[in-house]
Amino acid sequence: MIKIENIHKWYGDFHVLQGISEHINSGEVVVICGPSGSGKSTFIRCINRLEDIQQGKIIVEGKDINSPETDINQLRAEVGMVFQQFNLYPHITVLKNITLAPMKAKKIPKKEAEKIAYELLERVGIHEQAHKYPAELSGGQQQRVAIARGLAMRPKVMLFDEPTSALDPEMINEVLNVMKDLAREGITMIVVTHEMGFAREVADRIFFMDYGKILEGGTPEHFFKNPQHERTKLFLKEIL
Amino acid sequence: MHWEVVQKNMVYFLLGSYPHGPLGGLGLSVLLALGGIFLAFWIGILFGLMRLSKRWYVRFPSIIYIEIIRGTPLLLLIFWFYFLVPVIFKKPMPEIRTTLIAFSVFTGAYVAEIVRAGIQSIPKGQMEAARGTGLNYRQAMAYVIMPQALRNMIPSFVNQFVSLTKDTSLAYIIGVQELTRTATQVNNRTMNAPAEIFFTIAVIYFIICFGLTQTSRYLEKRLSYKTSGRMRQRDIVELKDNSEAS
Secondary structure, eight states: OEEEEEEEEEETTEEEEEEEEEEEOTTOEEEEEOOTTSSHHHHHHHHTTSSOOSEEEEEETTEETTSTTSOHHHHHHHEEEEOTTOOOOTTSOHHHHHHHHHHHHSOOOHHHHHHHHHHHHHHTTOGGGTTSOGGGSOHHHHHHHHHHHHHTTOOSEEEEESTTTTSOHHHHHHHHHHHHHHHHHTOEEEEEOOOHHHHHHHOSEEEEEETTEEEEEEOHHHHHHOOOSHHHHHHHHHHO | OOHHHHHHHHHHHHHBTTTTSOBOHHHHHHHHHHHHHHHHHHHHHHHHHHHTOSSHHHHHHHHHHHHHHHTSOHHHHHHHHHHHHHHHHSSOOOHHHHHHHHHHHHHHHHHHHHHHHHHHTSOHHHHHHHHHTTOOHHHHIIIIIHHHHHHHHHHHHHHHHHHHHHHGGGGGGGTOOBHHHHHHHHHHHHOSOHHHHHHHHHHHHHHHHHHHHHHHHHHHHHHOOOOSSOOOHHHHHHHHHHHHHO
């Protein structure tokens, strides 16, 4: 479903992504971890082209996302994204945050879009907050709204960029639980996170990134019990 | 002191020779300012957005326009339109229209900068989130960025309006019957009360401009939505009440 072929990216002289090749299957949950500055966020931001790559290819559902013929808006509708800082729209209600893209990008009628939104809010457990403004919610609730907003476009893949890093400790679990539910429902997910408990529980594969490369990738079993790379061992020692 | 001069001519200061003749005085000043700011608003949005374009051939004309206007006095701009338009189009343009165009073109450049700053003040994540859900650039701008940017722009925008209201007095120079000109006319005719007349005029300008800044302050408060870092006035009052009660 997602094919990544030897991608490279530079910020000026800085070589952020140094040749990543991977294959991610439909329904797979992939967790990416690694020290900060290793390129994990940049990597997943390339998958919906919030960042451009300078070399290599990313193919999502058979479409080369960097090709000029690809309709990038349509592609992004199929690849939902959840950010570390939630990035909800502060000037409109929770409900409108969720219905905006379906109504404007997909031209879904308002009634139907709202019905979908209420269903999603129910799913993430905060349907009673629909008419509040984002700043009236707690961080955990805001992030759940952001997940609902991402799901409203019925994406085939969801990208999570450190979704719990900006949350107070007591709110992390409510977000992780929503994500676990999603994983069980079979949505393809790529998650950048430091939550190793989450990785162990729901990941099909874990990638360890450093220096702009995927140094090691495998099942949680393999990753936690039998890491091959020195860097991975060191990282796991630090974090566990 | 000859305050009766002011008293006798008050209606003339406020409305010119209206309703028997064309509108003048304060009425015309306000109309010029309103018309100018209205046109400048749209000019400003257009050039502000162009200024932010990634394409140099869109951005460049906007930069040139903004910098030229910001680097030249408004009075000169009025002269340009006044003296150049008849040369180019072989027929003169009415003075009021000349000044209105000069005001719009002049203020438009400043509004363009306000628009640019307003848009740039919105965190990058807003655009990313909007584009990330599949909205195109135009939709993201229209539904996510602009509504927030416009709110942030209100104080600067009202400032610009206040400036323009005062600058309408420059239309005096090409004979437009606005407030300042009506004052000089009355002064030339009566000769005995310049201090009273120009003091009155100053007070009138002040009342209008002060009223505007106050309105802007009120609007700012009313339109501010709850954001994580910023509290609404009401919440602050509630907080105070609570802490006093406890």
